Amino acid sequence: MQLPSESAVTLRDDWDVNDLASYLRRSQRSRITVVVSVPQRQAKPPVDADELKRRLGARADVVVVPTALTYKLTDALGRTGSVFGGAARMYPCDDGWLADRYRTELIQPKGSPNSMLGAIEQAVAHELRRMDERERRRRKATTASAHTVPASVSSAAHTQATAQSSTARPAPAGTGITGAGGAEDAGTGAAETMPAETGAANTGTTEAGTAGTGKGKGKGRAKISRKARKAADRIGKTSPATVPAGAPIQLGLPQNGAGVFIADTAARAATLAGYLCSPQSSMPVVIATRNVGMATALADTEELAKMLRGAAHVVDVIGSDATSELNARMPKGVQTFGNACRVIPAGADWVKHGGVKLFWGWTMGDRGRITDAVLQEAARLSFSNSYSTNMAAGSKRAVSGTVMGSPAEGRVLVSLGRGLYATILTTLVTKDVPGDRLFTKGMAVTGLFDEDSRRLDLTAPRPREAREALAGYASGMVVPARVTAVRRDSCTLELFPGAVVEVPAEDAGLGADLRWELTVGAVVPVAVIERDDGEDAWSDVDTKGNVRLHWLMSLLDADGTVSPAPSYFPGGPAWIAIPDASEAAVRQPEQRELATVDERQLAALIPDSADTASAQRIRDLYAQLVQTRQELVAAERQRDVTAAQLERAKQRALEQRRSMRQQSRHRSAAGVDLQGRFADPRQQLDFEVYMAWVTRIPAAEKADKPFKRDWAYGPDFFASLEAVQGVDREKVAHVMLEVVLGLDRELASRGLHQLRTGEGGGDPKRRTAAGDTYWRVYLQTNTPSARRLHYVRRADGSVVFTRVGLHDDFRG
Numbered sequence: 001m002q003l004p005s006e007s008a009v010t011l012r013d014d015w016d017v018n019d020l021a022s023y024l025r026r027s028q029r030s031r032i033t034v035v036v037s038v039p040q041r042q043a044k045p046p047v048d049a050d051e052l053k054r055r056l057g058a059r060a061d062v063v064v065v066p067t068a069l070t071y072k073l074t075d076a077l078g079r080t081g082s083v084f085g086g087a088a089r090m091y092p093c094d095d096g097w098l099a100d101r102y103r104t105e106l107i108q109p110k111g112s113p114n115s116m117l118g119a120i121e122q123a124v125a126h127e128l129r130r131m132d133e134r135e136r137r138r139r140k141a142t143t144a145s146a147h148t149v150p151a152s153v154s155s156a157a158h159t160q161a162t163a164q165s166s167t168a169r170p171a172p173a174g175t176g177i178t179g180a181g182g183a184e185d186a187g188t189g190a191a192e193t194m195p196a197e198t199g200a201a202n203t204g205t206t207e208a209g210t211a212g213t214g215k216g217k218g219k220g221r222a223k224i225s226r227k228a229r230k231a232a233d234r235i236g237k238t239s240p241a242t243v244p245a246g247a248p249i250q251l252g253l254p255q256n257g258a259g260v261f262i263a264d265t266a267a268r269a270a271t272l273a274g275y276l277c278s279p280q281s282s283m284p285v286v287i288a289t290r291n292v293g294m295a296t297a298l299a300d301t302e303e304l305a306k307m308l309r310g311a312a313h314v315v316d317v318i319g320s321d322a323t324s325e326l327n328a329r330m331p332k333g334v335q336t337f338g339n340a341c342r343v344i345p346a347g348a349d350w351v352k353h354g355g356v357k358l359f360w361g362w363t364m365g366d367r368g369r370i371t372d373a374v375l376q377e378a379a380r381l382s383f384s385n386s387y388s389t390n391m392a393a394g395s396k397r398a399v400s401g402t403v404m405g406s407p408a409e410g411r412v413l414v415s416l417g418r419g420l421y422a423t424i425l426t427t428l429v430t431k432d433v434p435g436d437r438l439f440t441k442g443m444a445v446t447g448l449f450d451e452d453s454r455r456l457d458l459t460a461p462r463p464r465e466a467r468e469a470l471a472g473y474a475s476g477m478v479v480p481a482r483v484t485a486v487r488r489d490s491c492t493l494e495l496f497p498g499a500v501v502e503v504p505a506e507d508a509g510l511g512a513d514l515r516w517e518l519t520v521g522a523v524v525p526v527a528v529i530e531r532d533d534g535e536d537a538w539s540d541v542d543t544k545g546n547v548r549l550h551w552l553m554s555l556l557d558a559d560g561t562v563s564p565a566p567s568y569f570p571g572g573p574a575w576i577a578i579p580d581a582s583e584a585a586v587r588q589p590e591q592r593e594l595a596t597v598d599e600r601q602l603a604a605l606i607p608d609s610a611d612t613a614s615a616q617r618i619r620d621l622y623a624q625l626v627q628t629r630q631e632l633v634a635a636e637r638q639r640d641v642t643a644a645q646l647e648r649a650k651q652r653a654l655e656q657r658r659s660m661r662q663q664s665r666h667r668s669a670a671g672v673d674l675q676g677r678f679a680d681p682r683q684q685l686d687f688e689v690y691m692a693w694v695t696r697i698p699a700a701e702k703a704d705k706p707f708k709r710d711w712a713y714g715p716d717f718f719a720s721l722e723a724v725q726g727v728d729r730e731k732v733a734h735v736m737l738e739v740v741l742g743l744d745r746e747l748a749s750r751g752l753h754q755l756r757t758g759e760g761g762g763d764p765k766r767r768t769a770a771g772d773t774y775w776r777v778y779l780q781t782n783t784p785s786a787r788r789l790h791y792v793r794r795a796d797g798s799v800v801f802t803r804v805g806l807h808d809d810f811r812g
Contacts (some may be wrong), residue, residue, distance in 0.1 A: 001063075004031050008049035008062040011069050013463050014430070021076035022061060032060035032124055038067045039086035039109065039697040041539040046086045046109040047116050053201065055117065060090075060124050068498060071545035085109070088116070092418050093131065103127075152235055208451060214433045249280045251313050259309060262320040266325035271611055272315060273329035279348040284312040284381040286374055288341045289323050295802040298361050298369045299338035306453040307375055310345070311382035311428065341370065343377045362629075373412050376410040379427035396448035396457065402442040414456055415443055421455035422449050429458050433568045433575050434495040440573050447556065461569045466499035467538055469566035478560040479579050481526045481553075486518045493526055493553065496566060500542070501549045519647055523576050525558040681718050687734040689740070714792075714802035721804045732804065735779055735789055739799055745775050752777050755790055768792055779804070 001009055001016040003023055011017055024033060034056065036045040045064055053062040065073055070084035075135040081097070083089040086109035097103040109116060202331050237660035252275075253268055263272045275281050286304055288297035297316055306316040317323055317336070327335040336342045340360040350356055357377055361370045401414040401422060412424040412435070422446070426435030428442065437775040439445070445461040473479055473495070481493035481501075491514055503526070505514050507559045518524070529552035540548045565574040606615045678684040687708065693707045738744045744752050755766045764773040772792050779787040789802040790811075803811060 003033070003063070004029075004061050008053045008064060008065040010049070011066065011073075012465075014069070014072055015462070017069050017072040017076060021073070024077070024091050025095055025098065027095050031058070032093055033063060033091040034060050034088060034120055034124065034128055035063045035065055035073075035083050035091065036088040037065045037070050037083045037086055038193060039066055040541060041536055042067070042086075043090075043539065046592060047088070047120070052117055053083065055121055056124060057127065067539070067541045068545045068547060071541075071543065092127055105695065117753065143434075164644070193459060249278060251275050251285070251315075253315065256316075258300045259305040259314070261313055262318065263314040263315055263322050263326065266321045268589065269317065269322040269325035270329060272317070273326055276330070276344045277348055277351055280348050281348070284346050284378055285344045286312055286314045286341060286378050287326075287336050287344065288315065288318060289317045289336050289338060291322065291338050294339070295340070298364070298367055298370055299341045299359070299374050300367060303371060304375060304378070307423075307455060308378050309453050309455075311452065312378040326457055339366075339375045343374060343381055345381045346350075370409070372408060375425070378428055379410070379425045380431050382428065392638075396450045397457070398446070398451040398459070400444065400446045401456070403439045403441055403445060405441055406436060412439050416449070419614075422454050424449075424456050424458060430497065430568070431461070437573055437575050437577075438568055440571065443569075447599055461571070463497070463568055464566065464570060466496045469496045470499060472566070473531065473563075475528055475530050476560075477528045477560050478525050478558045479528060479796045480523050480562055480565045480574075480576050482576055483518050483520050483522045483524060486515050486520055488515060490514065491518050493524075496548070497568065499545055500546045500551055501551050501553055503553050503555060504789070517653060519650060522650070523578055523649065524555060525552045525562045525578055527557040527560070528552075529554055529557065682713060685713075685736075688729070689736050692730075692733045692737045693741075696737065708740070710797070711736075711740055711799040713803060714800055716803055717801050724804050724806065731779055732789070735777060736801060739777065739789070739791055739801075770794075786804060 001011065001019045003009065003020075011020060020035075022030070028252060032583040034052070036047060036049060036052070038045050049062050049064045051638065053599070056062065065083065068083075070082070071239065074082040074084060076082075081104065088107040088109075090105045090107070092103050105127070107116060107119045166380050229262055251261060253263055253273055255261050260499055261272075263269045272287075276285060276287075286299075286301070286303050286308070288304075290297045301314050301316050308314060323337050330336075331354075334342065334344075334350075334356050336358070338360065339362065340358055342356055342358055344350060344356060357375075359370050359373050361367070399416050399422070401416040404413040404415050404421075406412050412426060414422045414424060416422055424439075424447070426438055429438060444461075445458060447455070447456040447458040449456050479495065481495050483491060484494045484500060488520060490502055491505075492500050494500050505754050510643050532550040532552075536664055537550065537739075538547055540550070542548050562578050565576050568575040606618050610618065677687055690707060693702075698706050719812075721729075735744070753776055755776045756764060768774070772794050775791055775793060777789050777791075779789050788805050789801070790805060792800040792802060794800065
């Protein structure tokens with residue numbers, strides 16, 4: 001995505017959404033930006049984007065957001081700053097809208113397209129007038145300040161006015177939180193010399209403002225300072241005094257030369273806690289604590305800060321005072337102490353929902369493992385919060401290279417030529433595809449390269465669209481799919497990132513509860529029974545931005561050779577694959593030798609003033625802690641082994657059920673092939689219904705549910721049965737038996753209802769010439785393409801089966 005642009009721009013993928021969000025957050029842009037959304041179940045926005053761009057010309061850029069990406073945009077900008085449902089939003093040329101959302105005018109899709117075009121033009125014209133007025137006032141204030149402020153302090157007034165003119169000003173002294181124009185923006189040196197707890201950013205004067213007056217306490221110095229303050233206030237008088245609600249905030253802590261934030265006092269720990277728990281926090285944060293006596297944290301915080309620059313903050317919490325203060329201010333269960341790390345997401349949702357991972361180890365031998373695990377988690381959270389593009393573009397340069405391989409999980413090594421190499425963090429590329437399923441050796445890539453971290457932020461190739469990637473799937477194929485949700489009576493399978501399909505229990509397993517049979521995240525083979533390529537096939541989007549495909553699919557019929565999945569990038573490997581037997585084997589967790597007692601740490605824990613009894617008590621407690629940690633490690637190992645065994649058991653059970661399904665498809669309980677026993681199709685189907693009664697109704701219930709040959713077939717029944725594909729003949733026989741015995745009235749899954757002339761609730765009910773009512777039951781459930789069985793129940797209780805049809809077939 002390139003902005004500004006002389007034509008309308010349509011967002012293509014998550015990367016474009018991230019680029020747009022980063023672009024809209026810039027402090028200055030050359031043009032107004034108008035973002036137009038596409039309504040649900042439609043392919044185009046309510047207004048012609050090209051016509052809108054023609055009308056606006058160079059005054060504004062026009063960006064179109066497809067329905068599937070509006071959810072991603074809302075995640076990136078927040079609900080009050082996003083646009084969806086066919087509406088349009090006008091964003092001004094600066095980042096002031098982050099503090100004042102009323103500056104982004106929302107235009108609803110009401111009336112005709114022409115009226116909406118006119119409303120957008122009016123909004124842009126109104127914002128241009130406001131820009132002119134603000135510029136006029138700024139020039140007037142600047143001219144006034146030049147006449148009233150002496151030359152000796154004019155630079156001081158300008159410095160403070162610049163700091164105050166940001167739309168997101170520093171918060172009150174003591175909070176340690178600064179707005180978008182706060183001390184952190186001035187660079188590492190400013191953050192280090194003006195720690196948040198001093199309140200220096202909010203005193204109303206600057207050091208430069210008093211330097212010109214000397215060290216005396218005379219009247220002149222106070223007078224000059226007041227003039228400087230007044231001049232600065234006139235220039236920045238529209239800026240609020242505190243961080244406005246909804247404005248992003250930044251972390252007001254000093255940094256060392258490697259870019260690691262330092263929290264080494266109780267006050268700075270309070271600052272950190274305030275940022276972490278604020279809904280306005282702008283980046284994920286890595287917290288690293290250390291055991292008493294340790295010179296550094298167990299995780300390599302300098303390496304993390306370098307690799308995560310622009311994606312996440314890294315904070316070293318040093319000393320018992322800072323650690324205790326931080327833990328006292330954090331929610332219960334999210335404390336961090338000892339040789340441990342946590343990665344806290346941006347925003348405050350984690351406070352309510354939890355799920356913040358803890359990473360810990362024992363000795364410096366664990367450093368590589370801990371650092372890598374923290375890096376992957378921080379990169380994952382950074383991607384999901386759209387911070388992967390936050391690093392200033394000026395600090396990076398565009399390069400091209402060749403993929404060499406993957407030296408470690410989550411990292412891809414790229415050769416840039418001339419002996420230069422870069423690293424791609426795969427969790428910054430996408431959180432939906434495993435890192436080893438993105439690139440192949442020799443693959444050409446392009447991106448923005450940061451010299452300091454050696455990190456390459458990928459810009460090409462672009463991910464494939466789901467529709468194009470799945471174009472090769474056809475009815476009868478067996479393909480891999482990832483389980484994304486499991487419910488009692490259905491499951492959701494992901495065929496490609498952003499494209500899901502729901503499979504009902506009857507096509508997913510034989511058990512009463514699918515939650516005992518499938519595991520979220522597992523990759524399973526699934527048969528494509530029938531594709532739905534209708535006009536609206538790709539317009540049904542769920543709340544997560546996924547396209548819900550109305551395809552008929554079955555886990556139990558997946559008995560053929562599994563076709564490879566499409567690649568995420570053109571020329572890449574299959575994005576998922578069915579694990580083979582060797583991959584499914586239980587992995588033995590990493591074995592780590594645990595020291596029984598670390599004498600250095602123990603010595604640091606025992607104060608010099610402790611008597612013998614107190615020292616022994618501390619030693620005993622430390623030994624108990626070591627033992628508890630060893631037991632925890634053993635429990636985690638056993639958990640991993642048990643989870644792997646359970647997953648293998650589920651896979652074996654599914655394979656057994658699939659095999660049983662194939663063996664029994666045309667056989668009775670005695671193993672007799674049911675097909676081809678009668679030349680007459682009516683006699684053949686009667687026989688199959690009878691065998692369904694024999695095998696399904698227990699012997700003790702057969703007297704209460706006797707088999708009566710009390711049904712007939714309509715003239716179009718057998719033609720419709722042959723014409724409608726995608727439903728098992730055995731299933732038809734079983735549902736017919738339920739109708740004959742009256743069981744369809746008791747089974748909610750059959751969805752028994754009267755057949756109408758159309759799908760509207762007010763459409764007339766169908767009746768025969770004799771006045772008998774047509775009824776309809778589901779042969780399949782939980783999918784709009786489910787097959788239906790139509791029948792008539794006569795006044796004497798007999799049944800006439802009239803048709804097997806699709807969901808939109810309302811013929812009797």
